[in-house]
Amino acid sequence: MLAILVLILGFWLKISIVEFAGIILFAHSAMDRIFGYGLKFEDNFKHTHLGSIGKK
Template sequence: MKNLLKLEEVGQFGFAIFFFSQLEFQWWLFPLCLLLPDVSMVGYLVNPKIGAWMYNFFHHKFLAILVLILGFWLKIPIVEFAGIILWAHSSMDRIFGYGLKFEDNFKQTHLGSMGNK
């Protein structure tokens, strides 16, 4: 099952790259900005609950798709770009086993426990 879920995420990451290719941005911006959503981990400096909330907010695909649709609807390329980056980043994280976080521990995710398996 894990491989099937990872394959689904690879497909979504591919779609994000495709959508990015439809924009007029330089290609080097995609890999440069791909890790920006991880800035949300700064919430863990406050406490695990705030950290998990901030991380989950910026790594939730509903937010990414909402921003992407809003950008397309309003015809604002930078908003489209932000939505694509959020979507691609969330898919990439899930490919590598980083899921949405529980409040008790950074390593406890909706995909299971991270770390040595």
């Protein structure tokens, strides 16, 4: 949601670097989802909201 807000803010204020930052943030989040990674928890890098990643 943060990426979309940054992108909208960039469009609204007509600041291309903010638009670009929003696009990069959104793309990074999307790629994490595509590859099966997710939002990381603070306790362990391999502990995500989509489950555990890597070898068990």
